[in-house]
Amino acid sequence: MSGDETLASASSSSDSDTGGASPPPRKKHRSSAAEGVGEPGALAGLPSATHLSRTGTNMQSNGTGQEQNHPASNVTQNGDANGLQSNAGSASGASGTGSGSLKKKKRLSQAEEDVIRLIGQHLNGLGLNQTVDLLMQESGCRLEHPSATKFRNHVMEGEWDKAENDLNELKALMHSPNAIVVRAPDSLLRMKFLLLQQKYLEYLEDGKVLEALQVLRGELTPLKYNTDRIHVLSGYLMCSHPEDLKAKAEWEGKGAGSRCRLLDKLQTYLPPSVMLPPRRLQTLLRQAVEMQRDRCLYHNTKLDSSLDSVSLLLDHVCSRKQFPCYTQQILTEHCNEVWFCKFSNDGTKLATGSKDTTVIIWQVEPDSHQLKLVRTLEGHAYGVSYLAWSPDDVYLIACGPDDCSELWLWNVQTGELRTKMSQSHEDSLTSVAWNPDGKRFVTGGQRGQFYQCDLEGNLLESWEGVRVQCLWCMSDGRTVLASDTHQRIRGYSFEDLTDRNIVQEDHPIMSFTVSKNGRLALLNVATQGVHLWDLQDRVLVRKYQGVTQGFYTIHSCFGGHNEDFIASGSEDHKVYIWHKRSELPIMELTGHTRTVNCVSWNPCIPSLMASASDDGTVRIWGPAPFLDAQELDGLNGTDMLSQSQNKQEV
Numbered sequence: 001m002s003g004d005e006t007l008a009s010a011s012s013s014s015d016s017d018t019g020g021a022s023p024p025p026r027k028k029h030r031s032s033a034a035e036g037v038g039e040p041g042a043l044a045g046l047p048s049a050t051h052l053s054r055t056g057t058n059m060q061s062n063g064t065g066q067e068q069n070h071p072a073s074n075v076t077q078n079g080d081a082n083g084l085q086s087n088a089g090s091a092s093g094a095s096g097t098g099s100g101s102l103k104k105k106k107r108l109s110q111a112e113e114d115v116i117r118l119i120g121q122h123l124n125g126l127g128l129n130q131t132v133d134l135l136m137q138e139s140g141c142r143l144e145h146p147s148a149t150k151f152r153n154h155v156m157e158g159e160w161d162k163a164e165n166d167l168n169e170l171k172a173l174m175h176s177p178n179a180i181v182v183r184a185p186d187s188l189l190r191m192k193f194l195l196l197q198q199k200y201l202e203y204l205e206d207g208k209v210l211e212a213l214q215v216l217r218g219e220l221t222p223l224k225y226n227t228d229r230i231h232v233l234s235g236y237l238m239c240s241h242p243e244d245l246k247a248k249a250e251w252e253g254k255g256a257g258s259r260c261r262l263l264d265k266l267q268t269y270l271p272p273s274v275m276l277p278p279r280r281l282q283t284l285l286r287q288a289v290e291m292q293r294d295r296c297l298y299h300n301t302k303l304d305s306s307l308d309s310v311s312l313l314l315d316h317v318c319s320r321k322q323f324p325c326y327t328q329q330i331l332t333e334h335c336n337e338v339w340f341c342k343f344s345n346d347g348t349k350l351a352t353g354s355k356d357t358t359v360i361i362w363q364v365e366p367d368s369h370q371l372k373l374v375r376t377l378e379g380h381a382y383g384v385s386y387l388a389w390s391p392d393d394v395y396l397i398a399c400g401p402d403d404c405s406e407l408w409l410w411n412v413q414t415g416e417l418r419t420k421m422s423q424s425h426e427d428s429l430t431s432v433a434w435n436p437d438g439k440r441f442v443t444g445g446q447r448g449q450f451y452q453c454d455l456e457g458n459l460l461e462s463w464e465g466v467r468v469q470c471l472w473c474m475s476d477g478r479t480v481l482a483s484d485t486h487q488r489i490r491g492y493s494f495e496d497l498t499d500r501n502i503v504q505e506d507h508p509i510m511s512f513t514v515s516k517n518g519r520l521a522l523l524n525v526a527t528q529g530v531h532l533w534d535l536q537d538r539v540l541v542r543k544y545q546g547v548t549q550g551f552y553t554i555h556s557c558f559g560g561h562n563e564d565f566i567a568s569g570s571e572d573h574k575v576y577i578w579h580k581r582s583e584l585p586i587m588e589l590t591g592h593t594r595t596v597n598c599v600s601w602n603p604c605i606p607s608l609m610a611s612a613s614d615d616g617t618v619r620i621w622g623p624a625p626f627l628d629a630q631e632l633d634g635l636n637g638t639d640m641l642s643q644s645q646n647k648q649e650v
Helices: 003-018 049-061 072-081 087-095 110-125 129-139 146-156 160-175 184-205 209-223 227-238 242-249 256-267 280-295 629-633
Strands: 326-331 338-343 349-354 359-364 371-377 386-389 395-399 407-411 416-421 431-434 440-444 450-454 459-462 468-473 479-484 488-493 498-504 509-514 520-525 529-534 539-544 557-559 565-569 575-579 587-589 596-601 609-613 618-622 637-639
Touching: 110 129, 110 280, 146 160, 146 256, 160 184, 184 209, 184 227, 184 242, 184 256, 209 227, 227 242, 338 386, 338 609, 349 386, 349 609, 359 395, 386 431, 395 431, 395 440, 440 468, 468 509, 479 509, 488 509, 520 557, 529 565, 557 596, 565 609
Parallel strands: 338 596, 431 468
Antiparallel strands: 326 618, 338 349, 349 359, 359 371, 386 395, 395 407, 407 416, 431 440, 440 450, 450 459, 468 479, 479 488, 488 498, 509 520, 520 529, 529 539, 557 565, 565 575, 565 596, 575 587, 587 637, 596 609, 609 618
16 A cells, blocks of 8 residues: 555544544644644644534533634643533543544532632632633623622722612522521621621721711711711711721721721622632632541640641641651659659749658750759658649648648749648548639548648638548639549539539549549549549540559549640559540650659749659650661550551540
């Protein structure tokens, strides 16, 4: 077969496959055999009229506005720009002919239209208006309803009468279920009120007092809406200078800024099909980032709502190296079991109490986060089993075990004993809690003592017959929570001597602590482990697994940024850490050789934690040192999530 015959055969085959003559060659497409053939006559490359008519109809149905008599190559290039593949092109590729065929534009789904509108709104906010126009034209979408566009322009230009007339056109569009769930007349009234308020304030700023007064009396007042606000607005008439008006009204003044904020408020009354909520794409991205942070079990840094602080190209993942799961320091100054440890409220000090009858105060170095001994407080004959810092961290109260009838109130700054309190030698004062005012505290024990005292140790009030296991003063300054021998936590008021049941467990509550916001309580329950309760709803939220808890008193704690984490000691010599939402531990910290009695998380340094043990040591936990991966694997923090059977999100 000759070369001419071969070309003719290829052309004939291509025509038969596509149902007509192939279109003219297109740039950047070299795979089609037919495109490599130059045929004489420009009309030979045009598709049939029927094909063009069908294609034009399809393009119009997608809202592209393309005319039917455009060359087929333009239609095909439009499809390429949208990243769409036609059925004809797929069939041609499958048959191996590769002929240039007309590509049909895909009809956009509702989700795809929404995405295009979101992108358009974002680009519009960046000032890329021509790009937005081209995007809307090519996609066939509409950024917002024409009435909304007109309304927006009139508001931004300060044409208030026209904007008020636009509300009548928008009224019919406000019945959408996507709008705020209020009656349409109320929505219209609110929008009109906001418009007139802006109009009134701008008149005042321009010094047009008479016009402003006319708006107030003739337009705002007849609405009979939000009369309290109208009274406030009338007071602005007394402002002699624009700066006084802006300060008193907390308003930035006439201009694009205040009008944009007005539009943001007005948009909330319109369904998104008419006008998108302000900065909707940024809102969705911010929500996605926040959700990723919430799901990150190791996230322990301050939340930054700005999108500039994160990468949108990768999922958010925190490394365990940033987590306080590596031993940074071992404090060995105690010579017997260490029963309790507690960071001060400002995070600059750590107090540790021991069976060796001493309390040691440690200073946290601000840069290295290393701890150094500041002073030793001695003389606690029965040992120290509980410590409580005053709200201002000036004082520290130390309690002993069950046989101890005394408590010591120390001035931490001077090292002086301010008060040594004992009401009776028969008392047992094993727990204490400060009132938020820092002038009173409550104390009690399992022999039925429950006292409220001042800083001099004077008894202010007492409650008879309560066998106290642990105490906590709520932030309201009136309510005291006390766990007792009846396996419950009750709320007591010393003002009116009333009490109520809040938590009821089935086993003894050995200790508990309360979150900063007063909503959650963390309980160490004998033989059960660590339980999380909602004090407001009075329900058990979660039981945390892994810890070994018998009848020893073990103190757990909240910790990390936003108190997202929970840590507890255990009788199996470990420190367990959970994310608040996960029942399974995310970390097991090993290193102690006997029961870990207490864990304290620094309230101001989320990457610093302390644990006290019967082995006589206090371990300070922090993030990983600068070691390579092989060295990090040998450190003593066990990542529970690395074992697939322990992965769980709640």
